Amino acid sequence: MPSTSLQSILDRGKLELTSAPILYRCEPIWSWRVDSLPGHAILLILDGRGKLTVDGTPIDLRQGLCFFLKPGAKIEAQQNPSYPLFLFLAQFENLNTVPKAQEEEEDINYESLFIHNARNLETLAELVASREPQDALFDDAIRMLIRLIVSEANHNAGNFDPNAYEALYAIENDLARKWTIADLAAEAKMSATSFARSFKRMTSEPPIHYVIRRRMEEAKRKIQQSSLPIEEIAINLGYDDFSFFRQLFQKRLGQTPESLRVGRTI
Structure with a gap:
């Protein structure tokens, strides 16, 4: 099932953010490049289109796709200027979600999940992005967002066309x-x-x-x-x-x- 790692965040993970999550309507010239992702990241596309490349593998960015990116991944992303991206991005220092031995066995540095009602997550993503990590509501809000992502992805696992x-x-x-x-x-x-x-x-x-x-x-x-x-x-x-x-x-x-x-x- 494609959301195993995200599910483990809910079960036993600790969210340690390296920066405040962002909810961003991208400018026409927006791009994102990371030679080696220092931690984990969740990238949720709420609207628009573009291209994501993870370790040389090109992936179309479309509304409703969510990516769980893993440490060490080389990331390049651009948007289609005709369909500006509206995205949510949260980066973590360490999730402690899977045993080290299991992490070493994984060759793919990302999971791609599909949420066909992504716009329903916009309000919750906005709440997460508006709170400071120290805020008492922050942890509950981001865990609820991840829970909804996992629930939607499990419901539609393997069916994206x-x-x-x-x-x-x-x-x-x-x-x-x-x-x-x-x-x-x-x-x-x-x-x-x-x-x-x-x-x-x-x-x-x-x-x-x-x-x-x-x-x-x-x-x-x-x-x-x-x-x-x-x-x-x-x-x-x-x-x-x-x-x-x-x-x-x-x-x-x-x-x-x-x-x-x-x-x-x-």
């Missing part, structure tokens, strides 16, 4: 569009049948179900965190028929959008 990902990326960047399987398959450059099968393996649900769930999650977030009229939120998510939106919201979330707004905490 770069072609199907293109459709997922398109969905996340245009939730209001009236997506069809044919449209999404075209984004993935796959046949409709192959795409639907691959997408379900990657996200554990059919493409249109994923679209609906993400719309409802976004509607819930906007109802709770903004003062936009609920009807406007529905329209912005592709629902011109408010009655239908309301019924779907209640079916999916167990309450009406109006009751959610009345009950929210400001």
